Amino acid sequence: MTVAPGTAIWFARHEARLAWRDWLSMITAGRRERLRRVCLAILVFAIFLHFVAYWMIGPYADAAPDTSTLVAITTTILLSWLLMISQAMESMTRAFYSRSDLDLILASPVSADRLFAVRITTIALSVAAMALPLAAPFINILVVRGGGHWLGAYALIVAMGAAATALAVGFTVALFRLIGPKRTRLVAQVIAAVIGAAFVIGLQVAAILSYGTFSRTTVLQSQAVLAHAPSPDSIAWWPARAAMGDPVALIAVLAASLALLAIAIVVVSPRFGDYAVAAAGTSAATVRRTREVAFRPTSPRRALRHKEWMLLRRDPWLVSQTFMQMLYLIPPAVLLWRSFDDGNSAYNLLVPVLVMAAGQLAGGLAWLAISGEDAPDLVATAPVPKSFILRAKVEAVLGAIALVFAPLLAVLVIASPRHALVAAAGTLIATTAATAIQFWFRSQAKRSQFRRRQVSSRIATFSEAFSSIGWAATAAVAAVSLVLAIAPALIALLVLAGAWCMSPRTVNA
């Protein structure tokens, strides 16, 4: 079928082709021959998720739409929606600031409004599409166990994607106008990252303050919340009712969301080009001066460490992305504060959280120091042994981790020296393990690709996660019994050994 160039359908086809190839490249890490294996892995994972879903929510498939059920479903929807908004904001920022094809389109004689309308729609669809694979197993189990009315949840996801995109568009444009294009990129990306985490962290902090536990459901199912919740026939529950298959609620939510998206498209598309042009003028517009200081005496190792810390400190975007995980330390910090005089049980919870967070943070920092080296040739041609360079980079990572975790560990030492010792040892081991994995799987990349590092090597990503979990589990058990901790420690070591065996350095050797 021939489609006239410059029409919305023509642009949609163009966007669909780019999106498909981008997804394919991301999922196969640029190697098409992996596609079959990746599809098989996705299938296995989907089956696994169905079992998880059966275990988690199977018993609730026949739940009546009472206040307790509606609170639980609404909270889940709200949490998912916040994550969708976060993702949509990230996509919108990329759409404004990424120059990949904007110059070509804006310089061409076709009406760019249509492309931007298509691009906003694509964001909405991709946001919904990203949520579907994770939600589908849960919805499927609810349909099988509870009946076809749960199919409404699929339509609700589409509605949520549309509404999230509309809100993200509005919010990004508002930021553009309020603080200007130069600051919008960073602020939008930070907000996008915080927005999802804030909800989870807020619930955990509320749970800790009220009930001394990490569990979010404790707050949601508490009498206080149920007593203050709107009545079951309130409009506030329409999204939850829509998920449960109430036709009136579903049509209303769907119509409202699509209307919001349509308004966003109609209002923003004609101005999209202006925003993109304004964004283009921000990259090199400012000259940032540094202090004039005399050269200081240094050694190659100190020079490397100092350079890593300075580059990180001067890049607010990287700082925000790297230390975002540290937001999850707020609940344990609150728990530590609240349980200061309460004895051991809270500290037993705290130790694995600290170790896990250290491992995850170290993975990101190690990627920046090792794979995200901007001048690899310079460092490689320096007259120092390779092991020396690696040691300096590991020290840079350990230094940053120490800076973040030392205050918490210091407080823990006063409260419980034994727990502090276990947490410190676990933090050190998890950090070293994550750094080692990043070293084994190193591949040259730009620091700006930090967000995509997790898709460049799935083995590295999973190894890093399982290693952190393994060492967190080891620390959790070690806090109670050192002998029993041998078993999880062995599993964590096995994860490391497996990662080393599968790493490209070993394969190539």
Next chain:
Amino acid sequence: MKHVMPPTRLALEISGLSKRFERPAVDGLDLAVRAGEFYALLGPNGAGKTTTLRMIAGLLRPDSGTITVAGIGALADPVAAKQIMAWISDEPMIYDKLSPSEYLEFVAGLWGIAPEPAQARAEELLGWLDLAPHAHERCEGFSKGMRQKVALAGALVHDPQVIILDEPLTGLDAGSARQVKNVLRQRVDAGGTIIMTTHILEVAERMADRIGVIAHGKLIAEGTLEELRQQAGNGLGGAASATLEDTFLALVAEQAQAA
């Protein structure tokens, strides 16, 4: 302290150098560059120039062969060899978030240069390259030419005996290219050795003392322009005033026919 070698000594000696990726990139290459010489390595795309230079700089491990830099076995003692070398690629790799002054301080730290002489040298280089007004600005807004000049200053701050450059003039405007060429010429006049690849044959013709032509990983011709013309022989149709471009194309065509 800079060690100045007599002009007859070799700054670089390569013997039987080979590197294979999917196919042989460098195939038993022999090459010798005298100290104080400006040596240009030419060749068509994929001839093995960059691979050769990266092996000399210690960025790639050869499959076989030897590399000797100013009498130091670069494969046996890479740290000592790197101490007297500098490497610059066509894509200037510098840190956006550092200023030129901070970048040079970092490079001086890596090469273990004491702060006082390093700072004096850095200021001198930034002055030569017209970067002094930008010495304390972050490099993130710099043009390609400015970035390349920062990279060049970084390569020179530790006063290397041998400078290896891979297409250093690619993408530079006329003014920046002139400054880079002047600095390189000054280095050679001061006794330094430069080994450079370039696709800008006019630069090689005007600046190089000797030129090597490489194809399919092998050195197919070497010498001054006059010597190359003689080696091209029939391919030039006897034109005594043939340019380096004519000579180069004739040599490569002859090699392709022979292959």
